[in-house]
Amino acid sequence: MQAMSVIDAFDFSRSNGSRSGVTPVAEMARLAKECADASGSVTWQVAGGTSKHGFPQMRLTVDGTVQLVCQRCMQPYAHHLASSTLLMLGKDDEQADEIEQIVDDETVDVIVGTRDMDLMYLVEDEALLALPHTPKHDVCPDTALLDSLQSEKKSPFEGLKDLKK
Secondary structure, eight states, X not given: OOGGGEEXXXXXXXXXXXXXXXXXXXXXXXXXXXXXXXXOEEEEEEEEEEOTTSOEEEEEEEEEEEEEEOXXXXXXXXXXXXXXXXXXXXXXXXXXXXXXXXXXXXXXXEEEOOTTEEHHHHHHHHHHHHSOSSOOOSSOSOOXXXXXXXXXXXXXXXXXXXXXX
């Protein structure tokens, strides 16, 4: 991970900081482990700010294409990741819980911010959260194997008919 990706989350938010970049999947070990291979990259953007309640926050956006294995046909396919989340920052768990109650919004994630927060860790987390629970093609390209397995299944009555002969 690059040293430039470590920020003081509170200063970053207070000063409306902004960072963006493109990171190869190969540089994100946790994400690469979930993919068919380490090709592809993730374009990301982080923008700091302050919520209407006065809490530090960051908008984190990821976009890119990763190779996943279809759980139907077991073939790799290109999956487009696109996700954006709003992270509000608490100084500790207690404050994070308070912020969660005050904001009371399911679309906002409240996390404990730090003075040495690794943006790449947050970017990778967001990419991992954007992965489908069960990856699969919309339409599998080669269903011949699947079709042959299904056609081999005979109905129990076919078996009985064979026995009558």
